[in-house]
Amino acid sequence: MHVLLVDDEKEFVTTLAERLSLRRFHVDFAIRALDALSLAEKNVYDLAILDMKMPGTSGLELKELLEKIQTDMKFIFLTGHGSEADYVAGSSESACYLVKPVNIDTLIAKMHEAVKP
Amino acid sequence: MSILNQFKPEFWQKSELSTGPFRQMFNFRRIWKISVLLTSLVTLLPLIFITSIDYNFTQKSIESENLLRTLRIGSNAKRSISFFLSERISALSFVVRTNDLQELSQPERLRTILTNLRDSFNGFVDLGVIDRNGVQINYVGPYPLEGRDYSKQEWFKEIPHKGFYISEVFLGFRNVPHLIIAAKYTLPDGSFYVLRAALDTTRFNELLRDFELSGRGDAFLINNEGIIQTPTLYHNPVFEKISYTIPAYSTHTEIREEKNKVGEDIIICSSYIPDSPYILIIVKEKDELMKSWRETRFQLIVFLIISISIILLAILGFSTYMVNSMYLLDQRRLSTLHQVEYSNKLASIGRLAAGVAHEINNPLAIINEKAGLIKDIFTYTDTCPQNSRIIELIDSVLASVERCGKITKRLLGFARHIDSAIENVRLDSIITEVLGFLNKEAEYRNITVNVDLADNIPEFQSDRGKLQQIFLNIINNAFSAMDVGGRLYILVRREGEGHVIATISDNGCGMSDTDLGKIFEPFYSTKTKTGGTGLGLSITYGLIQELGGTIHVASRLGEGTTFAITLPLQPPNKSAEK
Numbered sequence: 001m002h003v004l005l006v007d008d009e010k011e012f013v014t015t016l017a018e019r020l021s022l023r024r025f026h027v028d029f030a031i032r033a034l035d036a037l038s039l040a041e042k043n044v045y046d047l048a049i050l051d052m053k054m055p056g057t058s059g060l061e062l063k064e065l066l067e068k069i070q071t072d073m074k075f076i077f078l079t080g081h082g083s084e085a086d087y088v089a090g091s092s093e094s095a096c097y098l099v100k101p102v103n104i105d106t107l108i109a110k111m112h113e114a115v116k117p
Numbered sequence: 118m119s120i121l122n123q124f125k126p127e128f129w130q131k132s133e134l135s136t137g138p139f140r141q142m143f144n145f146r147r148i149w150k151i152s153v154l155l156t157s158l159v160t161l162l163p164l165i166f167i168t169s170i171d172y173n174f175t176q177k178s179i180e181s182e183n184l185l186r187t188l189r190i191g192s193n194a195k196r197s198i199s200f201f202l203s204e205r206i207s208a209l210s211f212v213v214r215t216n217d218l219q220e221l222s223q224p225e226r227l228r229t230i231l232t233n234l235r236d237s238f239n240g241f242v243d244l245g246v247i248d249r250n251g252v253q254i255n256y257v258g259p260y261p262l263e264g265r266d267y268s269k270q271e272w273f274k275e276i277p278h279k280g281f282y283i284s285e286v287f288l289g290f291r292n293v294p295h296l297i298i299a300a301k302y303t304l305p306d307g308s309f310y311v312l313r314a315a316l317d318t319t320r321f322n323e324l325l326r327d328f329e330l331s332g333r334g335d336a337f338l339i340n341n342e343g344i345i346q347t348p349t350l351y352h353n354p355v356f357e358k359i360s361y362t363i364p365a366y367s368t369h370t371e372i373r374e375e376k377n378k379v380g381e382d383i384i385i386c387s388s389y390i391p392d393s394p395y396i397l398i399i400v401k402e403k404d405e406l407m408k409s410w411r412e413t414r415f416q417l418i419v420f421l422i423i424s425i426s427i428i429l430l431a432i433l434g435f436s437t438y439m440v441n442s443m444y445l446l447d448q449r450r451l452s453t454l455h456q457v458e459y460s461n462k463l464a465s466i467g468r469l470a471a472g473v474a475h476e477i478n479n480p481l482a483i484i485n486e487k488a489g490l491i492k493d494i495f496t497y498t499d500t501c502p503q504n505s506r507i508i509e510l511i512d513s514v515l516a517s518v519e520r521c522g523k524i525t526k527r528l529l530g531f532a533r534h535i536d537s538a539i540e541n542v543r544l545d546s547i548i549t550e551v552l553g554f555l556n557k558e559a560e561y562r563n564i565t566v567n568v569d570l571a572d573n574i575p576e577f578q579s580d581r582g583k584l585q586q587i588f589l590n591i592i593n594n595a596f597s598a599m600d601v602g603g604r605l606y607i608l609v610r611r612e613g614e615g616h617v618i619a620t621i622s623d624n625g626c627g628m629s630d631t632d633l634g635k636i637f638e639p640f641y642s643t644k645t646k647t648g649g650t651g652l653g654l655s656i657t658y659g660l661i662q663e664l665g666g667t668i669h670v671a672s673r674l675g676e677g678t679t680f681a682i683t684l685p686l687q688p689p690n691k692s693a694e695k
Contacts, residue, residue: 080478
């Protein structure tokens with residue numbers, strides 16, 4: 001599975017990327033939305049794991065931009081916050097919503113669930 | 118005292134709170150006092166003023182009316198007595214003018230005249246003719262007085278000048294009170310003779326007695342020396358001196374006030390009877406005269422007392438009602454203010470908790486990933502040899518991170534609903550969430566919590582935040598009421614088609630009936646010493662009402678308390694629309 005991981009917390013994103021790689025996922029990561037978009041233009045991803053709150057562009061906005069590049073891309077949102085608006089917006093789409101810290105097994109289960117045809 | 122307390126209005130029973138967050142802006146006792154005082158002054162002062170004016174005016178007019186009436190009677194009596202005497206003097210004058218001395222000297226003629234006089238006028242006892250030398254030359258009557266010499270007597274010396282004479286009353290030979298009248302006739306040669314008659318005083322006394330005198334009145338005659346001439350009702354006997362001052366001479370009828378021997382106020386009316394030695398005296402007791410005034414005065418005072426009582430009662434009742442209404446409105450205002458304040462406080466705490474949870478979640482996620490990676494390195498790579506001790510330690514770190522994550526998630530979940538509106542809720546998840554906050558306390562205090570939720574409780578539309586507050590408040594109170602090893606039962610059942618009922622029972626200390634009646638009142642707290650504000654249940658009550666539900670409480674002191682919350686399955690406005 002080809003996964004794009006975007007989070008402004010570099011420590012978090014590198015570690016999670018490494019852990020997923022160890023589990024045989026193809027993971028690219030970005031800490032800024034722009035980097036993520038350029039990665040998406042170059043590569044094809046089955047799934048994007050996005051942080052809800054990032055400086056500049058929010059997770060939801062990034063999702064819309066990525067969808068324009070790759071229409072069949074699936075999404076999982078991660079957040080440290082539990083605000084009502086994010087929750088409603090996140091769950092109303094075909095996307096999944098998870099609050100940090102996430103158990104790796106839960107995340108993988110959700111990832112498989114998301115890409116299931 | 119306890120009966121008095123029942124009638125005490127609410128604003129009087131509450132102690133004044135002049136400081137602190139719940140202070141009242143108004144001093145209701147003072148407002149009540151001022152209201153009662155001012156209204157009483159404005160209404161009672163004119164009433165008392167008018168009544169006192171009326172009192173004095175009526176008293177004075179009754180007094181002056183009494184004086185005037187007595188004066189009128191005195192004046193009439195004077196005229197009657199004067200007429201009585203002058204009539205008889207005129208009769209004698211007529212006889213003496215129509216009969217010459219020769220005719221009058223004949224006993225038969227004189228007897229006829231006496232008989233005629235007796236028939237025409239009352240009171241004539243005898244008749245005598247006296248010549249210029251004072252010798253009685255003819256006499257008809259019951260006594261042998263013929264030939265008697267009057268020349269030395271005072272009256273005979275006076276009569277040539279005056280032409281007539283009226284004597285004082287005296288006893289005479291018969292020992293019967295009578296008086297003498299006499300008329301002179303002057304002959305052409307300048308000599309004269311006198312016709313003299315004795316009058317019985319019986320007729321005289323009847324005349325005085327006939328005046329209708331109220332107020333223990335007494336009418337009688339005295340002479341110039343104050344010797345009583347006619348019988349009295351309440352005074353000294355005839356021929357004794359009166360005990361009052363003899364009035365000074367006046368041609369008019371006079372009236373004055375004096376005190377009698379026993380110190381009572383009396384009215385004395387006096388009048389000199391013209392051409393006689395008599396003074397008419399009418400004595401009345403003022404106290405008796407004012408009897409009618411005393412009755413009027415009693416009625417006036419009773420009227421005043423009844424009026425004042427009714428006015429005071431009305432003022433007290435009305436002021437108490439008004440001030441109490443103001444007090445209750447103020448209480449409601451304060452309660453609303455504090456409810457808003459409390460909700461704001463909760464919202465602020467919620468936002469703070471959410472902020473903290475978010476800030477903690479990010480580093481927590483890093484710890485989670487880093488620890489996870491360490492474990493992965495040991496598990497998935499060959500770089501490091503398998504070390505079960507390290508794996509155990511890392512699992513423990515991961516477990517702790519998961520625990521922290523649950524706590525922050527719960528906090529976030531709670532805070533998320535602070536400002537929330539109507540949404541689909543499940544009572545079991547709300548109860549579980551609330552109990553989650555109290556798990557540790559239950560564990561420390563060994564409190565057993567039993568939740569019994571019926572299977573047929575559907576997901577329903579309500580306000581999650583409000584429900585959380587309601588259950589948190591009530592379960593918190595139950596925890597406070599229980600000792601170590603307490604038991605809490607939460608029972609949720611469907612109530613008819615449209616309601617669910619949640620019953621929360623504890624086996625804590627319970628409440629007295631007095632407390633039970635007041636627990637939903639704002640600022641009523643049994644936990645004031647431990648910092649209770651007395652707002653928790655009041656706010657809970659308000660929240661349940663907002664959700665269209667009801668709350669009932671049953672409690673026994675020492676046995677425990679049960680709260681029953683009934684909630685509608687549809688929010689109140691939607692039910693109304695239907």
